[in-house]
Structures are given as C-alpha cells and as structure tokens.
Amino acid sequence: MTGPSPQPVTAPAEKAAKQRLLSLDVFRGITVAAMILVNNPGSWNSVYGPLKHAPWHGCTPADLVFPFFLFIVGVAITYALSTLKDQPEKHNRAMLRIGKRSLILFGLGLFLALFPSFQFASVRIPGVLQRIAVVFLVCGILFLKTNVRTQVWLMTGLLVLYYVLMCFVPVPGVGYPNLEPTTNLAAWVDYSLLSGHLWKTTRVWDPEGVLSTLPAVATGLSGILTGHWLRRPVAPAEKVTWMFVFANAAIVAGLIWNYAFPINKSLWTSSYVLYTSGLALNGLALCYWLVDVKGYRNRTTPFVAFGVNAITAFFVAGLLPRILALIRFSGPEGKEISLQGWLYGNLFQPLLPLYLASLTWAILYVLLFLGLVWWMYRRKIIIKV
Numbered sequence: 001m002t003g004p005s006p007q008p009v010t011a012p013a014e015k016a017a018k019q020r021l022l023s024l025d026v027f028r029g030i031t032v033a034a035m036i037l038v039n040n041p042g043s044w045n046s047v048y049g050p051l052k053h054a055p056w057h058g059c060t061p062a063d064l065v066f067p068f069f070l071f072i073v074g075v076a077i078t079y080a081l082s083t084l085k086d087q088p089e090k091h092n093r094a095m096l097r098i099g100k101r102s103l104i105l106f107g108l109g110l111f112l113a114l115f116p117s118f119q120f121a122s123v124r125i126p127g128v129l130q131r132i133a134v135v136f137l138v139c140g141i142l143f144l145k146t147n148v149r150t151q152v153w154l155m156t157g158l159l160v161l162y163y164v165l166m167c168f169v170p171v172p173g174v175g176y177p178n179l180e181p182t183t184n185l186a187a188w189v190d191y192s193l194l195s196g197h198l199w200k201t202t203r204v205w206d207p208e209g210v211l212s213t214l215p216a217v218a219t220g221l222s223g224i225l226t227g228h229w230l231r232r233p234v235a236p237a238e239k240v241t242w243m244f245v246f247a248n249a250a251i252v253a254g255l256i257w258n259y260a261f262p263i264n265k266s267l268w269t270s271s272y273v274l275y276t277s278g279l280a281l282n283g284l285a286l287c288y289w290l291v292d293v294k295g296y297r298n299r300t301t302p303f304v305a306f307g308v309n310a311i312t313a314f315f316v317a318g319l320l321p322r323i324l325a326l327i328r329f330s331g332p333e334g335k336e337i338s339l340q341g342w343l344y345g346n347l348f349q350p351l352l353p354l355y356l357a358s359l360t361w362a363i364l365y366v367l368l369f370l371g372l373v374w375w376m377y378r379r380k381i382i383i384k385v
Contacts, residue, residue: 023287024075029303031068032310033366036317038062042344042361046354056181057262067219067276070135074223077143082231091144098140104385105133112318116326125197126208134213139220148228155221159270162215163261186211186267212268222277236293243285250278302370305377312383313369
C-alpha cells in the first residue's frame with residue numbers, strides 16, 4: 001500500500017522498523033483462536049448466528065477468519081523474505097524453500113481430509129490448508145520477483161479479472177453468467193477439474209475451489225502491501241493513520257462493489273476481498289498501535305502463544321475431533337455413540353441451554369489448545385513447516 005512521501009526518520013521509527021512485529025503474532029493468535037472456536041461447536045445444529053457462515057451472499061464474523069489468516073500470511077511473507085528480496089542470487093534457494101513449505105502445508109491439509117478412512121478415490125483435494133499453501137507459494141514468489149507497484153497492479157488485475165469471469169462469461173451448459181451456488185463459472189471449473197474430490201456437503205463445487213483461488217491470492221497480496229507499508233521508516237503514528245485510511249477505503253469500496261458483485265465467502269468475490277482485507281487492516285493497525293507502539297503487552301501472551309504455533313494449533317484442533325469420533329461405544333437404545341458425542345451429550349447438554357452448551361464446548365476446546373500452545377511457548381517449542 002502506498003501513502004505520502006516518507007518524512008525524516010526518527011530514532012523510534014528506525015527501531016520499530018527493525019523490531020519483530022509482535023502485534024502480528026497477537027493478531028494471528030486471535031485469528032487462529034477464532035478459527036478453532038468457529039470450527040468446533042458442540043453441535044452444528046445449535047450455533048449462534050455470528051459463529052455461522054453466511055448461507056450464500058453476505059458476511060458474518062465467522063466469514064472473516066479465513067481471509068484474515070491469508071492477509072496475515074501476506075504480511076508475514078514481507079517480514080520473512082525482505083532480507084532476500086535484494087539478493088537475486090539467493091532467490092532460487094528461497095523459492096525452493098517456499099515450494100517445500102507449500103507442499104508440506106498442502107500435504108497436511110490432504111492428511112486431514114483423508115484421516116481416518118484414507119479413501120484416496122474420493123478425498124477432497126481443496127481445503128483450508130491447501131488454499132493457504134497455494135496462496136503462500138504464489139505470493140512468496142511474487143514478493144521476491146516483483147516490486148510494490150507491480151504487486152498493486154497484480155492485486156487489482158486479479159480482482160477485476162475474477163469479476164469479469166464470474167459476471168460476464170457464459171457458463172458452459174448453463175448459457176449465461178450467474179452467481180448461483182451450483183451453476184456459476186467457479187462451480188463449473190471445480191466440477192470439471194475435481195469431480196469426485198470436492199466438498200462432501202455439495203459434491204459439485206467447493207468453497208476453496210480452483211477459480212476462487214485467484215482472488216484469494218489477491219487477499220495475500222493485500223497483506224504483502226501492508227507489510228511493505230509497516231516496514232517503511234516513518235513515524236508509527238503516521239503508519240497507523242494511513243493504515244486506518246486505507247482500511248476504511250477498502251471497506252467502502254467493497255461495500256460499493258457488493259451491489260454489482262455481492263460479498264460472498266464461498267465464491268471469494270472481489271468485493272469480499274476488499275471488505276475483509278479492510279477489516280483485517282483495521283485489526284492489525286489497532287494491534288500494532290496498542291502492542292508495538294504503546295507497549296501494552298501484559299495480557300497478550302495467550303494470543304502470542306497461539307500465533308507462533310498457529311499451524312500446529314489448527315492442524316491438531318482439526319485432528320482431535322476425528323480421533324474422538326473413532327472411539328465409539330454403545331449408547332442409549334443400543335445405538336453407537338462417539339466419545340465426543342457422549343461427552344457433549346452428558347456433560348454439557350443436560351446442564352445448559354442448547355446454544356449455550358454448544359458455545360461452551362467450543363470455548364473449552366479453544367482453552368484446551370491454549371494449554372497446549374502455552375506449554376510449547378513456555379518451553380520455546382515452535383514447530384514451523
């Protein structure tokens with residue numbers, strides 16, 4: 001993201017530019033904790049509205065979690081690779097490392113999709129970790145090989161291209177462009193390329209599908225541009241001011257575009273990219289001002305612990321319910337029940353109203369993983385892929 005010409009650098013600004021961005025760990029930790037909360041209710045039939053994804057068009061708080069994470073991936077790329085960007089002789093090695101990390105992330109996502117049945121013939125190929133892997137790969141290479149101006153144009157171009165494809169290109173077999181769940185162009189691409197390997201809820205399209213990865217890359221680029229701005233040697237107050245300006249401009253632009261190209265997480269529409277990137281930038285700006293500038297760090301440790309082991313927390317949190325579902329025994333009327341079903345049905349449902357019981361289960365699930373990552377953080381155990 002660009003702003004006015006930098007003013008003379010102050011000593012605090014120079015120091016801030018060189019320090020680790022603790023606020024990014026905090027913001028990442030908040031996002032991962034929210035992701036675990038949203039993904040693990042006690043019962044999917046009893047979920048409060050803000051923790052549900054929008055049925056189609058629209059955006060709920062739950063719909064902010066994934067784009068926030070991709071935005072954070074972009075910011076982290078800027079900080080991780082900046083020292084290599086001006087050393088072209090090291091680019092090949094860096095890109096190999098980026099490729100390796102992407103393959104590991106993609107493999108972890110496939111493992112979660114396969115476990116425990118390992119039905120390769122029908123495994124879902126797209127997924128959350130898979131999309132993170134692809135965005136990390138593409139954005140990492142673009143960061144190394146392009147300048148800021150090119151990255152701005154690429155982000156803009158991807159959003160406009162996706163809008164044109166989705167809203168003006170006729171869908172084969174349908175005959176007209178549309179944004180309905182099963183008949184839009186992205187659904188046609190998903191079914192044509194990945195039939196039999198899509199989200200089991202729909203089987204004919206995927207919320208992390210092929211074509212919608214284009215605007216997801218734009219979300220990652222919005223984080224990269226934010227990282228460029230944060231690393232500029234200007235006073236922190238100026239940084240934060242312009243971050244809020246750009247954030248709210250993006251939100252307004254997304255809301256305006258919503259009238260022509262509705263905000264939609266499943267399609268990852270261009271308006272959704274602008275709207276969620278703006279909200280993410282607001283959140284990071286607030287964290288940066290409070291944590292890195294003002295130094296309010298006393299109560300940030302739980303989020304930092306989640307933030308530095310984000311992938312570990314997310315992967316294990318996705319694995320545990322599958323393991324609990326494997327442990328089964330006879331329940332009432334001779335029906336089999338999983339250990340998770342027994343725990344929730346006997347310890348939560350009888351004591352609380354249904355929706356509150358479901359939320360309490362999810363909160364305790366987050367706290368369980370907070371215990372894990374806190375223990376790792378205290379012992380300086382950081383698992384990186």
